[in-house]
Amino acid sequence: MPTWLILDGVIRFSSWQGTSSFSCPAFFFFMNIPSMDTQTNKKTFSVVPGLNMGLFEPKDLETILQVINKYDVPATKITSAQRLALLGMTEEDMAALQQELKDHTRTVAKNGVTYVQSCPGPKWCKFGIADSLSLGKKLEELSMEKPFKAKLKVGVAGCRMCCTEPYVRDVGIFASKKGWTLVFGGNGGGNPRLGDIVATGLNDDEVLALVKKCLTVYQEEANPHSRTARFMERFGIEALKKRVLDK
Numbered sequence: 096m097p098t099w100l101i102l103d104g105v106i107r108f109s110s111w112q113g114t115s116s117f118s119c120p121a122f123f124f125f126m127n128i129p130s131m132d133t134q135t136n137k138k139t140f141s142v143v144p145g146l147n148m149g150l151f152e153p154k155d156l157e158t159i160l161q162v163i164n165k166y167d168v169p170a171t172k173i174t175s176a177q178r179l180a181l182l183g184m185t186e187e188d189m190a191a192l193q194q195e196l197k198d199h200t201r202t203v204a205k206n207g208v209t210y211v212q213s214c215p216g217p218k219w220c221k222f223g224i225a226d227s228l229s230l231g232k233k234l235e236e237l238s239m240e241k242p243f244k245a246k247l248k249v250g251v252a253g254c255r256m257c258c259t260e261p262y263v264r265d266v267g268i269f270a271s272k273k274g275w276t277l278v279f280g281g282n283g284g285g286n287p288r289l290g291d292i293v294a295t296g297l298n299d300d301e302v303l304a305l306v307k308k309c310l311t312v313y314q315e316e317a318n319p320h321s322r323t324a325r326f327m328e329r330f331g332i333e334a335l336k337k338r339v340l341d342k
């Protein structure tokens with residue numbers, strides 16, 4: 096029975112071309128394979144390891160390539176969530192492949208977010224204003240007291256271009272010269288929603304603290320299995336601000 100595997104956080108080639116003189120570099124996001132969750136559609140299986148926001152190192156690429164060749168993986172695909180999907184394996188090969196990759200696994204934060212997408216930020220992009228990779232790493236390590244009621248996706252962008260689409264993530268953050276802007280309750284799926292701006296002009300500590308406050312309210316008030324987008328439609332940005340912003 097064919098199976099497929101997704102290596103999280105793999106390679107993102109951004110081909111954005113905002114000006115004639117600029118095109119974003121090829122962005123490499125390293126996979127780090129944590130607790131590989133599996134999925135199936137009855138005919139195929141997938142494994143969704145977690146991210147590390149990391150950049151690919153040569154040894155990581157070598158390991159991936161060796162494993163792909165060893166198991167003769169029929170197809171590989173870069174997904175929109177900065178993951179690498181390994182497609183069409185047998186169930187047995189998938190299990191063995193998982194085992195081989197487990198040493199590349201990162202420790203997943205307890206009750207953490209589903210994944211964080213981050214752009215390369217100022218170190219690698221001339222438009223970058225603030226260190227999106229460092230902030231993304233902190234968000235990946237964020238650990239809550241309780242589990243979330245649904246998937247929780249995060250997008251962090253190093254400038255207002257918003258290459259990682261923070262307005263359509265549960266938690267979206269982008270930088271401007273005044274500091275970080277926090278957007279909450281976005282969704283890019285079949286029932287899309289632009290997130291609401293919670294606050295602007297935040298420093299690293301402030302935005303992290305505010306994310307945690309928003310997530311705590313979401314955990315306390317959202318209906319079971321409700322994504323943040325549906326929660327915010329019901330709860331409202333003004334009510335959220337009253338709960339999370341200091342008077």
Ligand code: SF4
Nearest residue numbers: 214220223253254258
């Ligand atoms: S969001 Fe800004 S800093 Fe990040 S990759 Fe896009 S243009 Fe560069």
